[in-house]
Amino acid sequence: MKCFIKNVRLNFLINSFSIIIKTSSTIIETVKNIVLALKKVITATTDKKAPGPTTSFTLFHIFCALEYLSRETLGRNKLADKLGIGDGAIRTIINRLKSAELISTTKEGCVLTQSGQEVWRQFEQVFPKRSEMPKTEITPSEFNYGFMIRNHGDSIKSGIDQRDAAIIAGAKRAIVLIAKQSHLHVASVDQCIEKEYEDAAAEILKKIAPQNDKDVIIIAGAETPLKAKTGAFAAAWSLIDN
Numbered sequence: 001m002k003c004f005i006k007n008v009r010l011n012f013l014i015n016s017f018s019i020i021i022k023t024s025s026t027i028i029e030t031v032k033n034i035v036l037a038l039k040k041v042i043t044a045t046t047d048k049k050a051p052g053p054t055t056s057f058t059l060f061h062i063f064c065a066l067e068y069l070s071r072e073t074l075g076r077n078k079l080a081d082k083l084g085i086g087d088g089a090i091r092t093i094i095n096r097l098k099s100a101e102l103i104s105t106t107k108e109g110c111v112l113t114q115s116g117q118e119v120w121r122q123f124e125q126v127f128p129k130r131s132e133m134p135k136t137e138i139t140p141s142e143f144n145y146g147f148m149i150r151n152h153g154d155s156i157k158s159g160i161d162q163r164d165a166a167i168i169a170g171a172k173r174a175i176v177l178i179a180k181q182s183h184l185h186v187a188s189v190d191q192c193i194e195k196e197y198e199d200a201a202a203e204i205l206k207k208i209a210p211q212n213d214k215d216v217i218i219i220a221g222a223e224t225p226l227k228a229k230t231g232a233f234a235a236a237w238s239l240i241d242n
Contacts, residue, residue, distance in 0.1 A: 057089045060233045070120045075109035084226050131207040133219050136200035141221025145228040146208050147236040153178040153214030159187030165238035171220040171231025179210035
């Protein structure tokens with residue numbers, strides 16, 4: 001009975017996306033509503049009360065599972081390898097995503113359902129650009145990963161909360177950049193990086209170019225590619241989780 005109630009709740013949240021798109025009158029309002037719905041879906045999927053054993057995975061693993069499956073069908077073992085988790089955790093993730101009707105399983109592997117594809121499209125509305133980033137003067141780690149968060153510049157205070165979230169998640173450092181009048185500014189000091197770090201700014205913009213003022217770019221650096229991406233996601237999620 002509890003599983004049935006959980007599934008009804010998840011289906012309601014997923015179906016609400018189409019209503020959100022139709023009723024929102026501005027881009028910012030649309031993004032805020034999408035973020036709220038996404039947070040409810042992903043939190044419900046990783047909730048300890050959801051069907052299955054106690055979770056040994058995080059929001060990051062759910063996000064990446066949807067990201068990888070949006071590109072190709074993957075078997076359980078390949079998906080586990082990409083996520084860097086064990087057999088028990090991947091079984092739980094797959095079971096919960098199936099319970100939420102976000103994926104289905106075939107002989108070829110796991111595939112996004114129509115609802116899963118819609119949820120992923122909404123993720124891409126909030127995080128439209130994500131990329132490995134080069135080593136530069138302002139991103140000095142061996143491995144760096146960046147997330148762009150759409151229209152969240154006003155949510156940034158000093159960027160310290162996002163930096164701390166990245167470090168807690170395993171990154172060594174993180175920098176928060178905000179698009180202002182077509183330039184990138186460091187959140188902590190409101191400094192335009194193109195003036196002092198022209199080459200570094202050019203490298204960043206090759207990978208992730210803001211679409212609008214108030215877009216945010218968070219770049220986390222770490223000792224491994226996975227930790228860099230995990231840190232960047234944690235920092236980005238902390239921003240929309242305010």
